Amino acid sequence: MTAFSLLAQSVSDGNVNVAQNIGFGLIAAVMIFAALCVVTTKNVVHAALWLVIVLGGVAAQYILAAAEFVAVSQVMVYIGAVMVLFLFGIMLTRAQIGAEDGLNNTGWQIGIPVAVVLFGLLAFVVLDAFGDDTLAEAPLTGDNNEATVDIADRVLFQYLAPFFGMTFVLLAAAIGAIVLARKD
């Protein structure tokens, strides 16, 4: 119960912004509810729309953590592109209105231990690495104190090699998709 004791301690210390904790809890509750709806709803389009709420919740959490750029990226990539593509694909193929049978995979129970193990692993890693550390806010070094300038400096300098590697993976994926989709 390290997480709960940490939470209790941070509240009693009073040096943690409590409003942010409440906001985190509320958004997290909405996200968990929406995520459960994604897997239990009887309609594919409804599932996709519930997923939009989950992904929007992630963006809201990033904003709470003052990571505005990441939050906007989340909206751009997941809501603006991935979910629109999902819905587009679903509506082009099968998108009947009302409940649908046979949506669930017969072996869905296997997912439960996987999810529990994944949650445990992530929780352990995060708590093990940071514990009750208070992370100092990194000073902004860019022009006009803009965080975007700092992000750009790091991505295009320190992390240039992984960034380029990622762009090549995406390029390969795009070319692969075109090769698979083209008939001639």
Next chain:
Amino acid sequence: MHQLAVEIPYWGQSIFRVLGGLVAVLLPAGGIVYLFLFKMMSFMQSRLGPMEAGPFGSMQLLAEVGKWLQKEDIQPDNADKTIFKMAPVVVLLSTFLLIVVVPFGPDAFFADLDAGVFYFLAVGSVSVLGILMAGWSSANKYSLLGGLRAAGQLIAYELPMVLATLGVVIQAGSMNLNRIVEVQNTGEIFGIGILGNPFILTQGVGFLIFMIAVQAELTQPPFDMPIAESELVSGYMTEYSGFRFLMFFIAEFATAGVFAFIASVLFLGGWGVPFTWFGWENLDDVAWWMNVVGPLIMFTKMMGLVLIIMWVRFSSPRFREDQLQTFAWKFLIPLSLANIAVTAILKVVF
């Protein structure tokens, strides 16, 4: 920072911002509908337009809103009721989210985001979700086809819009919209700073691409395949009537206004006047009264841009679906990529 006459507490500022947001979305929408949709279109077609309600028909808008509000709220029997009701709200919501990032003065903004440009590009794509929801939940083939066409079109024209905006970001060296205004109004062209450097002069290609993309994002003629009345009745809006249709209608014209606001910030110098006129050095120097004058300047520029948007809308025939997609993918996107390359090279050289 600025010498505002009174110090406004945080809750006061928040109320101001909410009210300001409503005004900044709804006032342009009403103005656009009356001035351009009712009057300009009528004059272009050699007729007078509404003349009965109020002087020169200026109260016609209230009559129309009243008519829509008292209409029966019809929903198709087979429709997915919840999604059907949510769709217009999502579309209108994305318009209100867009206005958040537009600055109207040195302090007259709703939110001063460092990633402002990125934010409006991201939020602008949320309306696609609403349109897809409307198209699917209506349980109507025309609606679904219209929704799919709209989604395909909005995705295709999102890209040139992003890429055209990148040229501005490269030249300004910032994604903060207020900073972009400052750079334009303190800039110089070949040492001449009397006009500042509104980016329409150096990013003319980007401006053209941006305005074409805006036209397509608004699904207006010549890009109105999604609601092509000769083929699809009214596309994704077919089954909507009463105040739900009103919401789509407001969203359409309010979005035109908001995109024109954004275009004037990106390309026309935004709320500012060239800072040398009054001897201001930078953003912090700007006199407080720009918070009052700025919105008026923005409004004027917005109306000018919407005039062009509507002019094209009323005088162009419709693109065919394949022409529309070819135009985006084979012409606008390569052109905007070339624009980025040239801008980046010139940025390094100068």
